[in-house]
Amino acid sequence: MRRDLQAIFLGKTRDEWIRFFEGEDVCISPVLSLDEALSHPNTLARRMVVEVGSPLGGSEPQLGLPIKVAGEEERAPGRAPRLGEHDDQVLAELGYSGEEIAGLRAKGVIRKAGAS
Numbered sequence: 132m133r134r135d136l137q138a139i140f141l142g143k144t145r146d147e148w149i150r151f152f153e154g155e156d157v158c159i160s161p162v163l164s165l166d167e168a169l170s171h172p173n174t175l176a177r178r179m180v181v182e183v184g185s186p187l188g189g190s191e192p193q194l195g196l197p198i199k200v201a202g203e204e205e206r207a208p209g210r211a212p213r214l215g216e217h218d219d220q221v222l223a224e225l226g227y228s229g230e231e232i233a234g235l236r237a238k239g240v241i242r243k244a245g246a247s
Contacts, residue, residue: 183210216244 143151145161152159163171169180169192177199182190193208218241222232235241 178205181207183208185210186213213244215242218242 140148149159149161168174174180177195179195179197180192181195183193185191191210193211196205196208199205219232222235222241223229227235232241236243
């Protein structure tokens with residue numbers, strides 16, 4: 132049965148199946164690609180993709196907050212950290228000394244944000 136159904140479903144494209152079931156009393160929705168999902172009217176209407184300032188200048192798209200509360204102002208998400216931006220803080224919280232962190236940096240294990 133699985134092979135039979137697979138052969139049937141592979142006989143049409145996603146969009147052909149959507150058109151095939153238009154006007155019928157069935158629940159059907161397309162499985163969207165990432166690009167399609169991010170540009171879908173519902174995604175845009177719910178502000179699920181927002182522009183956030185980039186530390187490199189300009190802005191970059193980020194995912195918006197998924198939970199919306201009526202009557203509450205939506206806060207913009209913060210930007211994503213740059214590679215290595217919080218290394219010192221995280222390692223210090225894990226108990227590494229300043230000397231140990233400097234040693235990791237000297238060995239190239241970690242590096243300062245923006246360093247190449």
